[in-house]
Amino acid sequence: MIQIEKLKIYYRTLHGDAKALDDVSFTINDKEIVGIAGESGCGKSTLGNSLILLKPPMKYVGGEVKINGDRLPIDNTKEMRKYRYKTVSLIPQYAMDALNPTRKIGGIIKDLIGQHRIKYEEIEGRLYERLNMVKLSKEVLNMYPFELSGGMKQRVVLVISTLLNPDLLIADEVTSALDVSSQKAVSLMFKDFRDKGIVNSIIFITHDIAVLYQIADKIVIMYAGKVAEIGNTEEIIMEPLHPYTKSLIKSLPNAGIRHTKEKLEGIPGHPPNLINPPEGCRFKDRCPIADESCVEEPPLQEIKEGRFVACWKVKDL
Numbered sequence: 118m119i120q121i122e123k124l125k126i127y128y129r130t131l132h133g134d135a136k137a138l139d140d141v142s143f144t145i146n147d148k149e150i151v152g153i154a155g156e157s158g159c160g161k162s163t164l165g166n167s168l169i170l171l172k173p174p175m176k177y178v179g180g181e182v183k184i185n186g187d188r189l190p191i192d193n194t195k196e197m198r199k200y201r202y203k204t205v206s207l208i209p210q211y212a213m214d215a216l217n218p219t220r221k222i223g224g225i226i227k228d229l230i231g232q233h234r235i236k237y238e239e240i241e242g243r244l245y246e247r248l249n250m251v252k253l254s255k256e257v258l259n260m261y262p263f264e265l266s267g268g269m270k271q272r273v274v275l276v277i278s279t280l281l282n283p284d285l286l287i288a289d290e291v292t293s294a295l296d297v298s299s300q301k302a303v304s305l306m307f308k309d310f311r312d313k314g315i316v317n318s319i320i321f322i323t324h325d326i327a328v329l330y331q332i333a334d335k336i337v338i339m340y341a342g343k344v345a346e347i348g349n350t351e352e353i354i355m356e357p358l359h360p361y362t363k364s365l366i367k368s369l370p371n372a373g374i375r376h377t378k379e380k381l382e383g384i385p386g387h388p389p390n391l392i393n394p395p396e397g398c399r400f401k402d403r404c405p406i407a408d409e410s411c412v413e414e415p416p417l418q419e420i421k422e423g424r425f426v427a428c429w430k431v432k433d434l
């Protein structure tokens with residue numbers, strides 16, 4: 118089980134700190150795929166990156182991350198070395214385009230496991246099995262990244278990032294650059310890796326809720342550095358409670374999720390600047406039901422088991 122408790126990660130800027138993660142809490146259970154969704158700039162990538170490496174200008178401000186009860190030393194870059202890749206592995210945004218173009222796939226894999234002092238021969242058998250699982254032949258090891266399609270590259274990245282069977286895999290926008298059919302195939306492969314116990318749990322970051330509908334058990338909706346709502350996938354999509362989640366679901370470009378005749382609407386306005394976010398609820402200036410109570414910050418409250426909402430206007434179910 119992974120517990121993220123009151124995590125605060127800011128970016129130092131010339132104009133002050135950008136509060137990209139401000140008191141973010143949620144739990145990832147064993148065997149769970151947790152989807153993180155929200156508009157651009159809400160802190161999704163910051164969350165994923167902070168569990169691996171705090172690169173300046175990112176800074177740790179507070180909170181804890183625990184894996185099976187043990188504290189993950191995210192505030193200590195050196196200490197994190199023994200956890201990266203082995204315990205927590207990240208597929209960063211654009212990873213498939215960042216594969217070294219001058220190295221063959223086999224060489225890229227050798228370099229990476231060498232950095233972790235593991236001999237290629239030790240994992241060769243496992244590597245072949247995994248390639249087989251993602252429907253790639255061994256031949257790809259002899260190919261350069263430019264010889265592979267986007268979907269093939271993303272499958273190579275999935276194999277590489279999970280070679281050491283990490284407890285937690287964080288996948289950041291891994292399907293965004295793919296066409297719809299590859300999107301589905303690749304996202305189902307992530308699910309297969311979880312089902313087969315290769316990874317224990319997955320954080321799947323995306324702005325595309327339709328992808329989460331296919332694979333996530335639970336969804337965390339973020340808005341402006343905070344958690345707006347948490348619930349199981351079906352509930353979040355079919356019965357959103359937070360006004361922000363409701364607008365997000367209404368604005369879905371892919372109506373395949375719900376056969377609705379309603380016109381799709383964008384969310385009016387823009388998310389706030391995170392250097393000087395508004396007092397109280399950060400969504401209040403765009404919220405259709407905000408009132409004077411929203412000048413106070415709404416706590417993230419559990420309104421029924423596993424369902425959390427940060428909104429004064431959502432009454433107990």
Ligand SMILES: Nc1ncnc2c1ncn2[C@@H]1O[C@H](COP(=O)(O)OP(=O)(O)OP(=O)(O)O)[C@@H](O)[C@H]1O
Nearest residue numbers: 128130135137156157158159160161162163164391
């Ligand atoms: N290097 C940086 N310096 C200052 N602020 C930053 C930096 N990187 C990100 N931020 C700010 O942190 C906030 C969260 O960014 P983050 O990239 O985590 O959002 P996101 O939800 O992943 O967005 P996207 O979907 O566009 O990737 C944004 O407001 C962004 O402006």
